[in-house]
Amino acid sequence: MHLLPYSLALSCLLSLAHDHALAAPSPSSSPLPRSIPLLRRSRPHRNSTELSEWLRNQKEYLEAKYTNNPQRKRASGMNLITNQNADSSFYGSIAVGTPAISYNVILDTGSSDLWLAASDGVSTNDDGIPTFDSSASSTFTDLNTSFSISYGSGAARGTLGKDVVQFAGFEVDSQVFGVVTQVSENLLNSPVSGLMGLGFSSIAASGATPFWQALAENDGTLDSPLMAFQLTRFNDVNGAQDLEPGGTFNLGAVNTSLFTGDIDYQDIPDGQEGYWIQELSGLTVNGASVSVGSGSAAYAAIDTGTTLVGGPEDVISDLYAQIPGSQALTGQNAGYWTYPCDTTVNVTLRFGSSSVSWPVSNADFLLEQASRDTCVGAFFALSTSGTSAPPWIVGDTFLKNVYSVFRASPASVGFAQLSDTALKMNGALGAAPSPTVGAVAATISGSSANAGTDRSSSANGAAPGAVLGTMLGMWVVALVSGLVGGSMLLV
Numbered sequence: 276m277h278l279l280p281y282s283l284a285l286s287c288l289l290s291l292a293h294d295h296a297l298a299a300p301s302p303s304s305s306p307l308p309r310s311i312p313l314l315r316r317s318r319p320h321r322n323s324t325e326l327s328e329w330l331r332n333q334k335e336y337l338e339a340k341y342t343n344n345p346q347r348k349r350a351s352g353m354n355l356i357t358n359q360n361a362d363s364s365f366y367g368s369i370a371v372g373t374p375a376i377s378y379n380v381i382l383d384t385g386s387s388d389l390w391l392a393a394s395d396g397v398s399t400n401d402d403g404i405p406t407f408d409s410s411a412s413s414t415f416t417d418l419n420t421s422f423s424i425s426y427g428s429g430a431a432r433g434t435l436g437k438d439v440v441q442f443a444g445f446e447v448d449s450q451v452f453g454v455v456t457q458v459s460e461n462l463l464n465s466p467v468s469g470l471m472g473l474g475f476s477s478i479a480a481s482g483a484t485p486f487w488q489a490l491a492e493n494d495g496t497l498d499s500p501l502m503a504f505q506l507t508r509f510n511d512v513n514g515a516q517d518l519e520p521g522g523t524f525n526l527g528a529v530n531t532s533l534f535t536g537d538i539d540y541q542d543i544p545d546g547q548e549g550y551w552i553q554e555l556s557g558l559t560v561n562g563a564s565v566s567v568g569s570g571s572a573a574y575a576a577i578d579t580g581t582t583l584v585g586g587p588e589d590v591i592s593d594l595y596a597q598i599p600g601s602q603a604l605t606g607q608n609a610g611y612w613t614y615p616c617d618t619t620v621n622v623t624l625r626f627g628s629s630s631v632s633w634p635v636s637n638a639d640f641l642l643e644q645a646s647r648d649t650c651v652g653a654f655f656a657l658s659t660s661g662t663s664a665p666p667w668i669v670g671d672t673f674l675k676n677v678y679s680v681f682r683a684s685p686a687s688v689g690f691a692q693l694s695d696t697a698l699k700m701n702g703a704l705g706a707a708p709s710p711t712v713g714a715v716a717a718t719i720s721g722s723s724a725n726a727g728t729d730r731s732s733s734a735n736g737a738a739p740g741a742v743l744g745t746m747l748g749m750w751v752v753a754l755v756s757g758l759v760g761g762s763m764l765l766v
Contacts, residue, residue, distance in 0.1 A: 350444065350498065351527030355367070358507050360517065362671060368710040369440055371441075378468040382579055383580030384474055385472075386472035387478045388470070389440070389453070389470070389481075389485070390433070390453030390454070394409075416436060432457040433455035437450060440452070440486060446717070447489050452481070472485055473681070477549040496717045502524065502527075503680045503681070505534075505678050508675045508702065520700060533678055535693075538690070540687045541554075548686050553574070556626060577669050583670050591610075595614065598618060602614070610657065614649075620652070
């Protein structure tokens with residue numbers, strides 16, 4: 276735990292929830308399972324003004340993100356993830372164009388568009404952000420359609436194009452994505468170049484079918500129509516670097532070495548396929564139950580592209596009422612709460628008709644130490660009233676504690692208990708994976724967007740920042756031994 280002055284702590288909080296993660300394809304000559312590594316970077320220290328601004332941006336970002344949403348052998352793939360800024364974000368890498376070039380992107384189950392910063396619109400002189408040069412790819416097609424995504428703290432604008440995209444050992448040869456020429460300051464953080472949305476096509480600003488969904492809907496391509504995440508924890512580790520091993524992303528199969536017991540699947544409520552929605556049916560704090568309502572009032576988006584957990588103000592207030600000494604922040608940080616650092620807080624969440632309550636560790640509930648005795652909690656009040664967004668957004672604060680599976684058919688989200696192998700990766704310092712470009716197990720054609728019309732949204736996207744690569748040691752052992760449907764890891 277880091278001991279910081281109150282002002283400095285508040286700024287640190289803002290930087291925590293802003294980053295995300297991605298995965299990159301692994302080379303192979305046969306359609307065997309592959310994976311993608313995730314990385315993480317140590318969080319920067321900020322003064323009170325910066326921290327206060329960060330907290331405000333987290334709320335505004337989520338409010339904007341969720342406010343206005345408009346025949347081959349089966350295979351599976353894996354990418355290692357990068358953990359950036361002490362669990363602030365998790366990213367992997369994709370390869371785009373001909374010849375293929377790798378780019379780091381945030382993996383975001385809370386949106387559905389793929390976009391990259393363009394070389395003709397985003398400066399790389401000072402920020403070091405790698406950019407996409409459409410003229411360097413012989414297979415790129417400009418769709419002559421404008422594209423924009425808005426956030427609480429900025430926006431990204433450009434045009435739509437299509438090109439060959441590789442990810443986790445698979446290829447879509449006509450994937451539609453945004454080529455962004457205007458990006459608000461601090462929306463992208465080096466070495467991340469963009470974002471890959473992993474939600475359903477119904478909320479895609481581009482009108483395109485997301486990469487994962489194109490594969491899942493192409494019968495016979497994936498072993499199973501699903502993707503899975505295991506995320507690491509470094510927010511409580513002194514000496515953690517900016518980028519650390521972030522876990523594992525799997526596409527088309529689960530990694531049995533990373534979880535124990537059964538995967539507890541709960542269906543997405545009827546008609547809600549867009550975000551990965553679950554009904555929150557139970558919430559406890561140190562054993563005390565907190566009422567969360569039922570039905571749509573308790574819907575939650577399970578979002579790998581969000582750091583914290585946001586929920587209705589009355590429920591969040593009731594949650595902190597169970598923690599003696601807690602106090603609501605005011606002003607631009609209204610919605611956040613502090614509590615005594617010497618208090619251990621154990622939260623559990625239950626979804627749908629499940630009988631399983633999933634824990635959030637005290638280490639993840641503690642967002643940041645604001646002063647010698649005062650800490651800020653990772654659950655905060657979020658207002659989505661009057662929008663199509665669900666009342667709850669459940670991010671990495673929760674997801675680091677479970678093995679999470681996102682299944683297309685039947686549309687559902689599943690959680691499982693992390694294995695000892697997965698838990699040993701928490702806090703295990705290591706080098707960040709390096710981007711890779713390799714052979715693919717399967718190639719399909721992507722769907723086109725509605726060309727000739729403007730595509731825009733203020734409900735999709737997230738702020739990126741990280742690197743991808745191959746991880747050794749326990750990563751290789753876990754990945755090789757655990758991939759369902761294969762016995763070989765190619766790096």
